[in-house]
Amino acid sequence: MMAAMPDALTPASADDLVAALAFALRFQGRKRVHNADEIMAEIVARRLAEHLSRAGFVVMKRPSEVGAAALGRGFEG
Incomplete structure (x- = not known):
């Protein structure tokens, strides 16, 4: 059984959200955790992706355009 929600709930401000995320990181x-920038970026990306998945978000990706893969590998045709 879920506990009753307080009547005085209000939306969190962007600053509150940023502060909570920064604390979590x-x-x-x-x-307290200390990590190098590259490691921190990996940790942040993983935590955010896991959270979005748990929250029910689905990220969609468009198919790449014709030749985009070759251009990404340095093709100068």
Whole structure:
């Protein structure tokens, strides 16, 4: 059974959301974590992707345009 929700709920501000996400990225539980930038980017991407998946979001991708793969590999035709 789910607990009753308080009547005085209001939308979180963007600043509140940023502060909560920044805290989650700096701490694991109550322990401060220190990582290099590359590692941090991987951690952030993974956490955000996992959260979006749990929240029911679906990210769609368009098919690449004709020749886009070759251009991405440096083709200068």
